[in-house]
Amino acid sequence: MRTVPKFVIGNWKMQARHSYGLQLACDIARGIKEVPPPSFMHTVICPPFTQLAGVHDVLEKEGLNSDVFAMGAQDCYPAASGPFTGDISPQMLTALGARYVILGHSERRQNHGETNAVIRQKVKAATAAGITPIVCIGEHLAERNEGRAASILASQIEGSLTRGFRGIVAYEPVWAIGSGITPSHEELQRKLTLIRSLLPMRLMTDDIRVPVLYGGSVTSVQTPSIMSIKELDGVLVGSASLEAQSFLDIIRAATEATLPQSSS
Numbered sequence: 001m002r003t004v005p006k007f008v009i010g011n012w013k014m015q016a017r018h019s020y021g022l023q024l025a026c027d028i029a030r031g032i033k034e035v036p037p038p039s040f041m042h043t044v045i046c047p048p049f050t051q052l053a054g055v056h057d058v059l060e061k062e063g064l065n066s067d068v069f070a071m072g073a074q075d076c077y078p079a080a081s082g083p084f085t086g087d088i089s090p091q092m093l094t095a096l097g098a099r100y101v102i103l104g105h106s107e108r109r110q111n112h113g114e115t116n117a118v119i120r121q122k123v124k125a126a127t128a129a130g131i132t133p134i135v136c137i138g139e140h141l142a143e144r145n146e147g148r149a150a151s152i153l154a155s156q157i158e159g160s161l162t163r164g165f166r167g168i169v170a171y172e173p174v175w176a177i178g179s180g181i182t183p184s185h186e187e188l189q190r191k192l193t194l195i196r197s198l199l200p201m202r203l204m205t206d207d208i209r210v211p212v213l214y215g216g217s218v219t220s221v222q223t224p225s226i227m228s229i230k231e232l233d234g235v236l237v238g239s240a241s242l243e244a245q246s247f248l249d250i251i252r253a254a255t256e257a258t259l260p261q262s263s264s
C-alpha cells in the first residue's frame with residue numbers, strides 16, 4: 001500500500017519583509033537538512049508573491065526543491081494570461097518554481113469577496129497549469145454557534161472543488177485563525193469525519209484520498225493531538241510559520257505523531 005504523504009504547510013500571508021523572508025526560508029531549509037524528516041513528511045512554504053523568486057533560489061541553493069520541501073503561493077488568478085491588472089496567473093507561479101497554491105483562504109473570501117464559484121475557477125486554472133491547489137474551507141463562529149457548520153462545509157466542498165479534484169483541502173474554522181483558540185479534539189474529529197464523508201460525493205469517486213489538513217492557531221504544542229486524528233493528513237500554519245524554530249518544531253512534532261501510523 002502506498003504511504004499517504006503528510007503535510008506541514010506554512011502560510012506567511014503578507015507578513016515577512018523581503019530580507020526576513022529569504023533568511024527564514026534559508027533557516028528552515030538548513031533545519032530540515034540538519035534533521036531530515038522522513039520522506040512521507042512534505043513541507044511547503046508559501047511566501048508572498050514578491051518573495052517567490054528569491055525563496056526558490058534559496059531552495060535550489062540548498063538542494064531542497066523537491067516533493068519533501070517545496071514552495072507554494074497564496075493565491076492566483078483564474079486565467080493563464082490576459083488584461084488583468086495586478087493579477088498573477090498560475091503559469092506565472094509555476095515559472096517561478098511554485099508547486100502549490102493556497103486558494104479560498106477565509107481572508108480572501110472575506111476581504112476580496114471570493115465566492116465558491118470564483119475559487120472553483122481558480123482550482124481549474126491552477127490544475128491546468130500543473131500546480132496543486134490547497135483549498136481552504138471553514139465556518140465562521142456565528143455559523144458554528146447556530147449549528148450551521150455542516151451545511152457551510154458541504155456547500156464549500158460542493159462549490160469550491162472541481163469534480164475529480166486532485167489537490168489538498170484545508171479545514172480552517174475562521175474563529176480559530178489567529179485567535180490562539182483551536183477546536184477541541186472531539187470537535188475536530190467530528191468535523192474531519194464529516195469532511196471525509198462529503199468528499200467522495202464531490203470527487204465522484206472514493207478511490208483517491210485527498211489530503212485533508214487542519215489550520216488555525218497551530219503550534220507545536222497542539223500538533224501531536226491534532227495529528228493523532230487519523231482522518232487528518234497535516235497542518236496549515238500561519239503565525240507559527242514565521243519563525244524558523246517554531247515551524248521546525250511543528251514539523252518534528254507532526255513527524256513524531258505520525259510515525260507509528262505510517263510504519264504500521
Ligand code: PGA
Pocket residue numbers: 011172176177178179215216217218236237238239240
Ligand atoms: P494562524 O493562521 O496559524 O496564524 O491561525 C492559519 C491560517 O490562516 O492559515
